[in-house]
Amino acid sequence: MAIPKEKLLQAYRMMKTIREFEERVNAEIMNGQIAGFTHLYTGQEANAVGVCEHLTDADTIISTHRGHGHCIAKGADVIGMMKELFGSSAGLCKGKGGSMHVADVDKGILGANGIVAGGPPISVGSALAAKIRGDNHVAVSFSGDGSVNQGTCFEAMNMAVVLNVPAIFVIENNYYSEHTSINYAVGCDDLKARTEAFGFPVFVADGSDFFAVYEAAGKAIEHARAGNGPAGVFAEQGRYHGHFVGDPQSYRGEGELDELREKYDPLKNFRAKMAETGEVSGEELDAVDAEVLALIDQAVEEAKAAPRPTAEEVTQDVYINYA
Amino acid sequence: MPEKTMRDAINEALHQAMTEDDSVFVIGEDVAGCQGAEGETGSVGGVFGVTGGIYNKWPDRCIDTPISESAIVGAAAGAALVGMRPVAEIMFADFIGVCMDQIINQMGKFRYMFGGKSKCPAVIRFASGGGFSAAGQHSQAMYQVMTSFPGLKVVIPSNAYDAKGLMLTAIQDDDPVLFFEPKVLYQETAEVPDEMYTIPFGEANFVREGDDVTVVAFGQMVPKAAAAIDALADEGISCDLIDPRTSSPLDTGAILESVEATGRLVVVDEAPPRCGLTADIAGLAADKAFKSLKGPIKQVCAPHSPTPFAPELEAAYIPDAGKITAAIKETLA
Ligand SMILES: Cc1ncc(C[n+]2csc(CCOP(=O)(O)OP(=O)(O)O)c2C)c(N)n1
Ligand SMILES: [Mg+2]
Numbered sequence: 001m002a003i004p005k006e007k008l009l010q011a012y013r014m015m016k017t018i019r020e021f022e023e024r025v026n027a028e029i030m031n032g033q034i035a036g037f038t039h040l041y042t043g044q045e046a047n048a049v050g051v052c053e054h055l056t057d058a059d060t061i062i063s064t065h066r067g068h069g070h071c072i073a074k075g076a077d078v079i080g081m082m083k084e085l086f087g088s089s090a091g092l093c094k095g096k097g098g099s100m101h102v103a104d105v106d107k108g109i110l111g112a113n114g115i116v117a118g119g120p121p122i123s124v125g126s127a128l129a130a131k132i133r134g135d136n137h138v139a140v141s142f143s144g145d146g147s148v149n150q151g152t153c154f155e156a157m158n159m160a161v162v163l164n165v166p167a168i169f170v171i172e173n174n175y176y177s178e179h180t181s182i183n184y185a186v187g188c189d190d191l192k193a194r195t196e197a198f199g200f201p202v203f204v205a206d207g208s209d210f211f212a213v214y215e216a217a218g219k220a221i222e223h224a225r226a227g228n229g230p231a232g233v234f235a236e237q238g239r240y241h242g243h244f245v246g247d248p249q250s251y252r253g254e255g256e257l258d259e260l261r262e263k264y265d266p267l268k269n270f271r272a273k274m275a276e277t278g279e280v281s282g283e284e285l286d287a288v289d290a291e292v293l294a295l296i297d298q299a300v301e302e303a304k305a306a307p308r309p310t311a312e313e314v315t316q317d318v319y320i321n322y323a
Numbered sequence: 324m325p326e327k328t329m330r331d332a333i334n335e336a337l338h339q340a341m342t343e344d345d346s347v348f349v350i351g352e353d354v355a356g357c358q359g360a361e362g363e364t365g366s367v368g369g370v371f372g373v374t375g376g377i378y379n380k381w382p383d384r385c386i387d388t389p390i391s392e393s394a395i396v397g398a399a400a401g402a403a404l405v406g407m408r409p410v411a412e413i414m415f416a417d418f419i420g421v422c423m424d425q426i427i428n429q430m431g432k433f434r435y436m437f438g439g440k441s442k443c444p445a446v447i448r449f450a451s452g453g454g455f456s457a458a459g460q461h462s463q464a465m466y467q468v469m470t471s472f473p474g475l476k477v478v479i480p481s482n483a484y485d486a487k488g489l490m491l492t493a494i495q496d497d498d499p500v501l502f503f504e505p506k507v508l509y510q511e512t513a514e515v516p517d518e519m520y521t522i523p524f525g526e527a528n529f530v531r532e533g534d535d536v537t538v539v540a541f542g543q544m545v546p547k548a549a550a551a552i553d554a555l556a557d558e559g560i561s562c563d564l565i566d567p568r569t570s571s572p573l574d575t576g577a578i579l580e581s582v583e584a585t586g587r588l589v590v591v592d593e594a595p596p597r598c599g600l601t602a603d604i605a606g607l608a609a610d611k612a613f614k615s616l617k618g619p620i621k622q623v624c625a626p627h628s629p630t631p632f633a634p635e636l637e638a639a640y641i642p643d644a645g646k647i648t649a650a651i652k653e654t655l656a
Contacts, residue, residue: 035456035634087456087633098458098632114460115421116390149389150421176360177390178352179367184359185389253361309631311639318628 008280011053011210013288015045015267017078018069020296025085028300029245034085038099041069043240046266047172048073050213051140051233054221060108060126061140062119067112070142071102074109082299088306095309117143117150124156127165138166138224146177149185161199166224169232174239179251192234200230207237208264237264324514332483332515333373336490337410339519341381344408347494348384349374351395351412358387370414371450371509392422396447400430403445408494416449416465416503430499431474442497452543452593453630453641454507462630464594466503470570476500476524477571481545483513485568488522505543525572533561536651537581539604540566540591544642548591551647562651570600575607582608586617587654593641596624621650
C-alpha cells in the first residue's frame with residue numbers, strides 16, 4: 001500500500017504538531033499558565049494520526065481525557081486549542097471546557113471526554129446516524145486499556161454489532177490506567193480476543209509505527225464503510241509522561257521511560273523508515289519541524305495575548321435559547 | 324492537640340476503623356495503586372492520597388478495581404448486605420453519573436423494599452466540588468442531588484476535625500452513607516485528636532454564634548462564610564453560622580431555632596440553585612418559621628450552569644465571601 005508523498009508529509013506534520021503541542025503545554029503548565037487537569041499524549045502520536053488520516057470531516061471521532069492528539073489529528077485548529085487550554089474566551093470552546101473537553105463538532109470532533117468510557121456509546125449514535133442516512137461515514141471512538149473495562153464500553157460494542165453500524169473502536173493500550181497496569185485491570189489474558197468476542201474484527205498494530213496503525217485502521221474503516229458493521233483497532237504504545245501532569249509515576253519500572261523514548265518513538269521511527277525508503281528526505285522533514293515549531297510558538301504567543309472571559313459568560317451557552 | 328489535614332484525618336479514621344473491625348475494607352480505583360505494575364503496590368493510596376498506607380497493613384482489605392464505578396458501588400452494596408462494612412472510593416463525585424443506579428435504586432432502597440429486614444452498612448466516598456479549574460465533569464458537588472433520595476445518608480465535612488469523627492460514624496452506621504469530601508479542603512488543617520471519636524449525624528455545628536442573621540453553609544462554603552461573618556464584626560453585625568455537616572439527616576431543629584432567634588436567613592452552597600440545598604432550607608424556614616422572619620431569605624449559590632473551566636469563570640461561578648457578605652447585608656436592609 002504505497003502512501004502518496006503528500007500524505008506522508010501530512011502524517012509527519014500531524015505527529016510533530018501533536019508532539020510539540022504537548023511538550024509546550026507541559027512547559028506552560030509548569031509555568032503556571034494552564035490550569036486544571038491535563039493528560040498528555042506524547043509518545044502515542046502514531047495512533048491518532050494513523051487512524052485520522054483515513055477520515056474526512058464528515059466522519060466523527062470521540063476522544064478521551066487524553067484528547068489533544070486525537071483532536072489535532074482530526075484537524076482541530078491548533079491555535080484555538082491552545083487558547084482553550086489557556087482558558088481564553090477566544091478558545092475553541094470559549095474557555096468553558098479546557099483540556100478535557102476540546103471539541104469541534106463541525107470537524108467531526110465530538111469532544112475529548114472527562115468521563116472514562118463516556119465516548120463509545122455516543123460514537124455508536126453517530127454511526128447509527130450514518131446508517132440511517134445511508135451515507136458511508138464512520139464513527140471512531142478512542143478508548144484506553146482502562147476505559148475498556150467500563151460497562152458503557154461493553155454496551156456500546158455489543159449494541160454496535162446488534163445495530164450493525166459503522167462504529168470503529170480504537171483501543172489504545174499504553175499499559176496503564178492511572179497507576180494500575182493492564183495486567184491487573186483486564187482480567188483475561190487477551191484483550192483483542194475479548195473485544196472480538198463481541199462479534200467484530202479487531203486489527204492489531206504496533207502503536208509506535210505510523211505505517212502499522214495506518215494499515216490496521218485502514219482495514220477496520222474499510223470494513224465499516226462497506227456496511228459490514230463495527231470493527232476495532234488495537235494499538236500498543238506507552239505514553240512518555242505521567243497519567244496527568246505532575247504524576248510521580250511510581251508504577252514504572254526502572255529504565256522503562258528511557259526505553260520507550262529510545263526504541264518506541266513514532267517520530268524517530270517515521271524518520272528512520274523514510275531514510276530507508278527515500279520517499280521523503282531528511283531536509284523535507286526538517287522543514288516540517290521548523291514549520292510546526294513556528295506554529296506552536298505562535299499558538300502560545302496568541303494564547304497568552306488572547307481575551308479573558310468575563311463573569312457574564314458563565315451563564316451563556318447553557319441552552320441555545322432559554323427564554 | 325495535633326494539627327492534621329482533612330486528608331490525613333480521614334486516612335486516620337480509616338486506619339483506626341480497620342484496626343478495630345475486620346469487616347471494614349476499602350475498595351476503588353488506585354486505592355492501593357501499582358497493581359500489576361513494577362512499582363511498589365500500595366504506593367499510591369488513592370489519587371487524593373486518602374487511602375495511603377492501608378494496603379501495606381491490610382493487603383486483603385485494600386482492593387483496587389478496574390475502572391468500573393457501577394461494579395464498585397454494587398460490590399460495596401452487596402458486601403454490606405451480607406455483613407461487611409466496605410468503604411468504597413468513587414474518585415470524583417461527578418462519576419455518580421456512571422453508577423447512579425447502584426446507589427439510588429439498589430443500595431439506597433434495600434432496607435425499605437425488603438420490609439426493614441436488611442442492613443447495608445456501606446460508605447461511598449467522593450471527592451466533591453469545584454475549585455481546581457477541572458471543568459464540567461470533575462467539579463460538581465453532587466451531594467445536593469443525592470440528598471433527595473430517601474434511604475441514603477449524606478455527609479459533607481467542612482474541616483479535618485469533623486471529617487474524622489463523621490467518617491468513624493459513617494463506618495459504624497448501619498445505613499448506606501455517601502461521604503462527600505470537598506476536595507479543595509483536603510490540605511486544610513485543624514486540630515484533630517489522635518484517638519477515635521464520633522460525631523452524630525443530624526447534629527449541626529454552630530461555627531459562629533451571633534444575633535442578627537442565621538447563615539447556613541455546607542462543605543467548602545463554611546470557611547468562606549466564616550470569613551465573611553468575621554469581617555462583618557467590625558460593622559457591628561453578628562451571625563450564627565450553622566454547618567449542618569449532614570444534609571440527610573438534616574438538623575432542622577438547630578436551623579429553625581436559630582432563625583426564630585435572628586429572624587433572618589442566608590443559605591450558602593456551591594451547587595447550582597434548582598432543587599438544591601439552599602432552596603430546601605429556604606423552603607423549610609418559609610414553611611416552619613415564617614412568622615419569625617424579618618426580611619427576605621437569601622440563597623447564595625452557583626448559577627444554573629455547569630462548572631466552567633477558565634479560572635476567572637470558575638471564580639465567578641463558585642460563591643465567595645463577597646457574595647455571602649452582600650447577602651447578609653441584604654437581609655438586614
Ligand atoms: C468514570 C471515570 N472514572 C474514573 C476516572 C478517572 N480517570 C481518568 S483517566 C483514568 C485512567 C484511564 O486509563 P486508560 O483508559 O487506560 O487511558 P489512559 O489514561 O491510559 O490514556 C481514570 C481512572 C474518570 N475520569 N472517569
Ligand atoms: Mg491506558
